[in-house]
Amino acid sequence: MTDTAGAAGAGVRRPAVPRTAWTRLAVYTAIAALLQADGTIVAVALPSVGSAFDVSAGTAAWLMTTYFAVYAVGLFPGGRLVDRFGPGTVALAGLAVFCAGTLTGALAGSFGVLVGSRVLQGAGAGLASPAALAGAVSGFPAERRGTALGIWGAASGLSNLVGPLLGGVLTEVWGWRANWWALLPLGLAPAVCVLRWARLPAEARRPAAGAAESGQPPVPGAVVPGSGAPEPGPALPGGRPSMGAVRGASAVAALTFAVMIGSFYLVEQYLQHAAGYGVLRAALAPMVVAVCIGAAGPVAGRLTDRYGERLPAAAGFLACAAACAAYAVPGTAPHGLWLLPGGVLLGAGLGLLFPSTSRAALNSVPRGLHGRASSHLSFGRLTGAACGTALAGLAFHDGVTTGHLRTALTGGAALAATGAVAVLRWFRQAPAGGGAEG
Known part of the structure; x- marks a missing residue:
């Protein structure tokens, strides 16, 4: 890992960040916060879910295990898809699957269906998570990424703590289904924002769209969205x-x-x-x-x-x-x-x-x-x-x-x-x- 110091430390003027980069940072940070909060929001409702479907605490825990297992399995193909098609396209696909699972869970009439809803939510999270981080810094030059990631990390960390409080209030006041219903607009809102503000122009059609918009030259080693063909870049023997x-x-x-x-x-x-x-x-x-x-x-x-x-x-x-x-x-x-x-x-x-x-x-x-x-x-x-x-x-x-x-x-x-x-x-x-x- 490189101990890369920013240009500001050497008295050099730091590169400017376009306004569109800050907009994308806000949208993709919201997606990351949603995915972090999902697990903690649902965790608070597990005792109520167990009572509603007459299952033990150990059985109810499968709602968490299933979500995180599918989430983890989906991360690596999700990351490759982000490099192939761009963060906006993959984030939209992930949020669509996540919201489908959320709606299924809110309407679930059996515990088996509820577990199935968590499979869909986990699959959506596996796609959206790498897209969220890659998209958050897509308009920032390397010397300014720490600033973007500080905001991104703060929001993600906050969501891990706010989630239990939100889940507790929803469960106490409206019951366990309220947690799934609340996650639905929380998933739909950033999807609309990606379509409106955060998707790179012609993301799947134009080479180096992110670099063009941010004023940066095409990056050696970058994969052109939609082509899958990397330009020459740093590699180990054998070109990897x-x-x-x-x-x-x-x-x-x-x-x-x-x-x-x-x-x-x-x-x-x-x-x-x-x-x-x-x-x-x-x-x-x-x-x-x-x-x-x-x-x-x-x-x-x-x-x-x-x-x-x-x-x-x-x-x-x-x-x-x-x-x-x-x-x-x-x-x-x-x-x-x-x-x-x-x-x-x-x-x-x-x-x-x-x-x-x-x-x-x-x-x-x-x-x-x-x-x-x-x-x-x-x-x-x-x-x-x-x-x-x-x-x-x-x-x-x-x-x-x-x-x-x-x-x-x-x-x-x-x-x-x-x-x-x-x-x-x-x-x-x-x-x-x-x-x-x-």
Whole structure:
């Protein structure tokens, strides 16, 4: 991975970003936020779904397992389709499938049909996710992508925290079906926006449409939308573009989401089972983390453009490690006012990590491979979230107690510290890619 510093750090005027690039960033960020929120919104409704269809908690969990499994499987073909046809076309296809599944779920008369709706939603998410990241930066030059990714990452991180609150309110007030009905307009709205504002002109017909619109020359190694033919670009022996830096960034993304989702799970379970919080109060508790992610993300993006990815990412992991370690100290517990210091540290750390990791991946390959790079990053996030939840669940296998919480958070601090070491090593030593303009 390259430690690419922005031109601003050298006193050089940074390249301008056209207004259309900011519009596309807003639309594709909304798609990414929707996909992140879907899992958490539905998760809150699982107990109500189980009661409605008379199925056990373990059986109801298939609604989550099915969605994420199909989502993960669809990412790699989705990324290749983005490189072949462009982000707008693939995003529209993914949102159409996602909305079809959402409507099916809202009208489901049996648990089997509901599971089938999650298959469709997962397939749609697998297409739309790589399109969302590739589309978000499609109008930004390499030196300014950190700024875009800071906004993109902040919105995605916020959605992971706002989702449970929204799902809790919908389930409490209108019942479990309200979660599916709410997802329908949330999926249709960005599809309309893609058609109206965010699709590259003649995306499937004109070469290098994104480069033409943003004022950038065609990118070496870029795949011309609609043709599948790459121009000459950085490659390994045999003509294959190097994806090693992207895989390293995917591993960093997995560590990030393992820490984030695992710590959220631990705290939520502790608040409800040991601290006596109700569902909605427990969902409100991590809002300090959401606020800090939202505040730190755009700042982190600008810092990444100015100084490169390595130091912001290492600082982010160290902040997450400090947050976990703070609650592992005897005499502390994550409830009441004690939530604030750790929440601020965790939110700031995650806000630093999101843009630096994505920028390291995207700037290491040509623009024509951004779809595949995005699919690797999304796969890393899903894998990390699954591992984080599984490890946190194992920590509470013998009961939700303060002692078990401290042990688990000690492990989380160690995992985050490992991430800091990893980015200092990987981001510095990886070979420079050809994606500086890509």
